[in-house]
Structures are given as structure tokens and as C-alpha cells.
Amino acid sequence: MAVEHLNGKSFNETIASGVTIVDFWATWCGPCRMQAPILEAFEAEMSGIVKVGKVDVDEEPEIAGRFNIFNIPTLIAFKDGVEIARNVGVTDVNGLKKLAGY
Amino acid sequence: MKEKYDVIIIGGSIAGVSAALTATNRGKSTAVITNSTESSSLYKAEKITNYPGIPAATGKEIADILNAQLASCGADVIQGRALSVMPMGDSFGVAFGSEFCMGGAVILAAGITREKLYPGEGEFLGRGVSYCATCDGMLYRGKRVALIGNNEESDHDAAFLEKIGCTVLRFRDNARYEIRGGIKADTVVIGGTEHKVDGVFIIKDTVSVTKLVPGLEYAEGGIVTDRKMSTNIPGVFAAGDCTGKPYQLAKAAGEGNVAALSACEYIDKKEK
Numbered sequence: 309m310a311v312e313h314l315n316g317k318s319f320n321e322t323i324a325s326g327v328t329i330v331d332f333w334a335t336w337c338g339p340c341r342m343q344a345p346i347l348e349a350f351e352a353e354m355s356g357i358v359k360v361g362k363v364d365v366d367e368e369p370e371i372a373g374r375f376n377i378f379n380i381p382t383l384i385a386f387k388d389g390v391e392i393a394r395n396v397g398v399t400d401v402n403g404l405k406k407l408a409g410y
Numbered sequence: 411m412k413e414k415y416d417v418i419i420i421g422g423s424i425a426g427v428s429a430a431l432t433a434t435n436r437g438k439s440t441a442v443i444t445n446s447t448e449s450s451s452l453y454k455a456e457k458i459t460n461y462p463g464i465p466a467a468t469g470k471e472i473a474d475i476l477n478a479q480l481a482s483c484g485a486d487v488i489q490g491r492a493l494s495v496m497p498m499g500d501s502f503g504v505a506f507g508s509e510f511c512m513g514g515a516v517i518l519a520a521g522i523t524r525e526k527l528y529p530g531e532g533e534f535l536g537r538g539v540s541y542c543a544t545c546d547g548m549l550y551r552g553k554r555v556a557l558i559g560n561n562e563e564s565d566h567d568a569a570f571l572e573k574i575g576c577t578v579l580r581f582r583d584n585a586r587y588e589i590r591g592g593i594k595a596d597t598v599v600i601g602g603t604e605h606k607v608d609g610v611f612i613i614k615d616t617v618s619v620t621k622l623v624p625g626l627e628y629a630e631g632g633i634v635t636d637r638k639m640s641t642n643i644p645g646v647f648a649a650g651d652c653t654g655k656p657y658q659l660a661k662a663a664g665e666g667n668v669a670a671l672s673a674c675e676y677i678d679k680k681e682k
Contacts, residue, residue: 336545340545378540379545382536396536
């Protein structure tokens with residue numbers, strides 16, 4: 309597994325079951341670039357337990373709109389397709405674990 | 411700019427320059443992230459008569475000397491406003507504008523910061539309130555946004571927002587704004603007048619340090635430090651006006667020096 313880039317179709321499929329952390333980001337944002345290696349470290353540690361995906365809000369404005377993304381990065385935890393927690397701003401590994409409920 | 415430094419200093423006035431001189435002296439690779447010198451409180455000081463070694467001078471005169479020293483000390487000087495400091499493994503990530511770099515230790519020398527928020531600011535931060543136009547602006551393309559701030563950065567951000575198609579309402583007064591909304595911020599209230607907007611950008615000279623560094627201990631008008639200028643977060647040090655009164659140059663220079671020595675010690679210990 310790795311951090312997966314999600315689009316309209318794969319997004320719905322990915323979050324539908326289990327726990328998924330999704331990073332809403334964009335290429336122009338410094339804090340988002342800082343979030344990327346943290347997300348990868350989290351994924352490496354939680355691989356097989358929590359799925360980890362990224363949504364580029366520029367390419368997927370529909371998903372960003374659906375989840376009221378007003379600032380980036382925004383990290384959202386989903387469980388079986390339902391949002392259970394979110395945090396706005398760069399979030400460290402422990403913060404991501406908390407969002408995912410671990 | 412490098413990807414990774416030993417020491418990243420946030421703030422380029424006297425505390426930051428003092429820290430940079432000491433850190434580079436000790437052979438540490440150093441970056442200083444700073445706003446334009448004109449925005450520092452030193453630059454605006456009319457007369458300084460109590461700084462040892464320099465007879466009475468204007469703030470600008472001293473700032474010019476500091477800038478020259480900083481430019482030749484070997485530190486990388488990066489123009490920008492720090493947005494976020496976050497522990498990443500055994501280092502820290504520091505984000506500014508659309509960039510970020512890593513540092514083994516961080517020294518906060520950002521000057522006096524406004525920690526008190528406008529009513530609604532904290533509540534709607536991340537839900538229509540943003541501190542960074544270049545980060546979040548694109549999410550408001552073609553929309554009507556408020557921009558609160560009266561500094562060079564806010565002029566730059568207003569131009570950026572207009573360029574991407576936003577209608578920008580500028581609020582330059584140093585007044586008490588209130589931000590209201592439902593699931594997201596949709597109104598700025600000033601002097602009893604309501605302005606309907608889709609988003610609110612608040613561009614302060616310095617992002618409040620407690621927002622800049624999550625979990626940082628702050629009390630009685632300053633970042634809490636010990637005599638080594640260590641904060642409650644290992645690897646993060648603070649110096650100058652951001653640690654509280656007195657707001658004096660000599661105090662800031664001394665604290666910058668101590669913070670840099672402590673940062674060097676911290677890095678050396680970690681590498682052992």
C-alpha cells in the first residue's frame with residue numbers, strides 16, 4: 309500500500325469501507341507540501357490498518373465542495389464512508405492517529 | 411534555499427540576527443525567515459539611546475547595520491511569513507508561502523504577536539477564515555472575500571486574490587472586527603455594518619505564535635521559556651519581544667544569543 313491519489317471514482321470506493329484518512333491539498337500550498345512526508349510516515353506505520361489517500365482540490369473541485377473544504381491542508385477521517393473527524397492545517401502523525409481513532 | 415538546515419530562525423530583527431550570528435559562528439547551517447525590515451518594530455523606533463556600544467541612533471540606522479551583518483554572516487535569508495512549524499521525525503518542518511524547509515532546531519524571534527483573536531476568528535478558522543491567501547485563495551476563485559490587514563503582505567495578497575478573480579473588500583483599519591457565519595464564515599461586521607462575503611483573509615504581520623506552533627506554552631504576554639530560552643517543546647527556542655516584556659533591544663539581542671547557543675547544544679546532543 310501507499311498514499312493513493314484519489315479522483316471522483318476511486319474516492320468513493322476507497323472511503324466506502326474501513327477507516328480512511330484523506331488529505332485535501334494543492335500544489336501551490338507550502339503547508340500541504342510539508343504534510344506530504346508526514347502522511348507517508350503515517351501510512352508506513354498504519355499500513356493495513358488505515359487507508360491513506362490524497363485529493364488535489366484543484367483537480368477534484370467537486371469532492372472539495374462536497375466536504376466543505378475552505379482551507380488546505382484539511383485532513384478528514386472516514387469510517388465506512390462517513391466522516392468521523394477532521395483537522396484543518398498541518399497535522400502530525402499522532403494527530404492523524406487521533407483522527408483515525410487510534 | 412536548502413531543503414534542510416541545522417537551525418531555522420523565524421524573525422530577522424535584532425533577536426533573530428543575534429541568533430543567526432551566533433549559530434553561523436558555531437558552524438551551523440542557518441536560515442532566517444523574515445518579513446521586510448520595514449515591518450519590524452525596531453525599524454519604526456524613533457530614537458534608541460540605551461543599546462550598549464552604539465550611541466544614540468534611529469531604529470532604521472540600527473536595522474540597517476543588523477541587515478548588513480545578517481547578509482554577510484552566511485545564513486540564508488528568506489523573505490516570507492512563516493505559517494506553520496511542525497515536528498517531523500527528529501526535525502521540524504517550517505512552512506512559509508508556498509514553500510517549506512526543514513530544521514534541526516527552531517528559534518522563534520518573531521516579535522510581538524497578536525494572540526487575541528477577533529470574535530469569531532478562532533471559531534471560523536479553517537471554515538472560511540484563513541491566514542494565507544496563497545494557500546487558500548484558489549478555493550475562493552471568482553468569489554467575494556474580505557481581507558483584513560494593513561501591511562505589505564496584505565497588499566501583495568490582495569493583488570494575488572484579484573488576479574485569480576476574487577472581489578476583494580479591503581479592511582485596513584486597526585479595529586475590532588467580528589466574524590459571523592453558519593457552517594462557515596459569511597459575514598464581517600465592523601462598526602455595526604455587515605459585509606457579506608464568501609471568505610475572510612486575516613493577514614497579520616506575524617501569525618500568532620500559538621497558531622504557528624501547535625502546543626506551544628504561552629502565558630502573560632509571552633512564550634514561556636527557561637533561562638536557556640527553551641520552550642516547552644524540545645528543539646524549539648524563543649527570543650526577543652515574543653517572550654514578553656521588556657521590549658528592549660539589549661534584552662532581545664541577549665536572548666537571541668542564548669537561544670542560538672542552546673539550539674546548537676540541542677543539535678550537537680542529538681547527533682551524538
